[in-house]
Amino acid sequence: MADIQLRQPGRPARVRGGCPARPPADRAKREHLAQPLVQALAQYAIGGGDRHYPNSYLTQDPVALFACGERDFVERAAATAVPTYALLTLDGQWADPWNVRSLGTPRPEESEPDAYWRLADAYLRELPEDALIVQLLCHC
16 A cells, blocks of 8 residues: 555545535546546555455545544554454443444544444453453354
8 A cells, every 4th residue: 555645746636525516416426436546546455455455445435534644544543453343242232333322422523433443442442351352253
């Protein structure tokens, strides 16, 4: 990923919301996705990149993910390194990115999914040393 930068000489990438909103909305989305840097990120993800560069970058706005600033990007990456997409607490409470209240309250400026990763990471870090953590991968 070191070879992919948010800026090319004279042509910075724009976050999806930065594309002009013209009818139809599809046009703005197509313009956003057609940007050379967005294409480079998509190709990197499709090509397998590395395990720290998931395909979820294809469904989110990759420019916005990186444009948040290095400190915020590193904090988010660290918070999502251990928790999985669902968490069952020791007292039997279920939490996931759309059901985070059992772990705490989102900050006013953060979405529930962003709060989930931060709160799930904090929950796991605060478990007693003798707690056993089990990760299950289940598909129906």
